[in-house]
Amino acid sequence: MSDQYTVTALAIEQLTHDVRRFRFDKPEGYRFVPGQATELHLDRDGWRDEGRPFTFTSLPQDDHLEFTIKSYPDHDGVTEQLGELQGGEQVVIGDAWGAIEDRGPGMFIAGGAGVTPFIAILRQRLASDTLDGCHLVFSNSTEGDIIMREDFEAMPGLRSTFLVTDQPGSPLAASRLDGTSLEELIDDIDQQFYVCGPPGMVDDVSSALRKLGAEPDGITFEDG
Numbered sequence: 001m002s003d004q005y006t007v008t009a010l011a012i013e014q015l016t017h018d019v020r021r022f023r024f025d026k027p028e029g030y031r032f033v034p035g036q037a038t039e040l041h042l043d044r045d046g047w048r049d050e051g052r053p054f055t056f057t058s059l060p061q062d063d064h065l066e067f068t069i070k071s072y073p074d075h076d077g078v079t080e081q082l083g084e085l086q087g088g089e090q091v092v093i094g095d096a097w098g099a100i101e102d103r104g105p106g107m108f109i110a111g112g113a114g115v116t117p118f119i120a121i122l123r124q125r126l127a128s129d130t131l132d133g134c135h136l137v138f139s140n141s142t143e144g145d146i147i148m149r150e151d152f153e154a155m156p157g158l159r160s161t162f163l164v165t166d167q168p169g170s171p172l173a174a175s176r177l178d179g180t181s182l183e184e185l186i187d188d189i190d191q192q193f194y195v196c197g198p199p200g201m202v203d204d205v206s207s208a209l210r211k212l213g214a215e216p217d218g219i220t221f222e223d224g
């Protein structure tokens with residue numbers, strides 16, 4: 001069984017209309033690799049058994065832990081509760097796990113909150129000045145849903161492409177992530193591809209990449 005750690009909310013910041021950034025203290029010796037997640041449990045009556053996975057968006061060398069979390073008020077679930085979490089409150093996390101890790105520069109394809117593993121990986125590459133050859137392709141419903149757009153645009157060496165699916169008239173490309181739009185965006189099919197987002201999107205993008213000739217070993221994916 002995974003170890004359990006109680007951590008305290010130090011700061012909470014609203015990033016978009018439904019996404020907040022949570023900073024927690026970091027247990028002594030706690031380890032993770034950028035891209036990994038952990039199971040988070042609220043320390044509230046009625047919620048302690050309801051763990052949900054969230055990805056670290058801070059870096060392993062930081063003195064705190066950070067999560068970037070989208071709330072779904074219509075779920076009556078953990079993320080609705082997290083939308084009301086206050087500074088000073090505690091939550092319980094387990095050990096770190098996850099399929100996504102940095103396997104080299106390439107195309108990082110995200111839908112909505114599926115961008116979180118790429119926040120950590122791209123921030124780590126920013127810290128080591130190794131963003132050349134990295135291309136973030138980030139799809140959202142509307143411009144107002146894009147998490148950390150200015151931060152990505154300001155990362156030297158990172159190419160960013162933002163797409164919206166439900167905002168007619170937006171200056172951003174209004175295409176869905178499919179074989180046609182991906183083919184236009186991909187310069188080199190032999191690079192690494194990282195895919196994270198809602199399950200339907202991950203399946204569609206992964207199979208489109210295979211049809212375009214990407215090696216199965218070159219595609220790292222996780223439902224987010």
Ligand SMILES: Cc1cc2nc3c(=O)[nH]c(=O)nc-3n(C[C@H](O)[C@H](O)[C@H](O)COP(=O)(O)OP(=O)(O)OC[C@H]3O[C@@H](n4cnc5c(N)ncnc54)[C@H](O)[C@@H]3O)c2cc1C
Nearest residue numbers: 037052053054055068069070074075077078079113116224
């Ligand atoms: C590895 C991994 C890492 C992740 N990292 C992040 C991250 O960093 N940030 C982030 O924001 N998310 C992340 N997610 C997604 C996150 O875990 C989910 O958003 C979260 O589990 C939803 O929890 P919830 O309790 O709010 O809702 P759910 O567990 O989806 O639902 C709770 C209840 O709400 C009801 N419900 C479910 N769907 C609907 C619906 N569509 N409409 C109405 N009611 C519904 C159901 O009755 C359900 O029992 C990650 C997921 C994975 C797998």
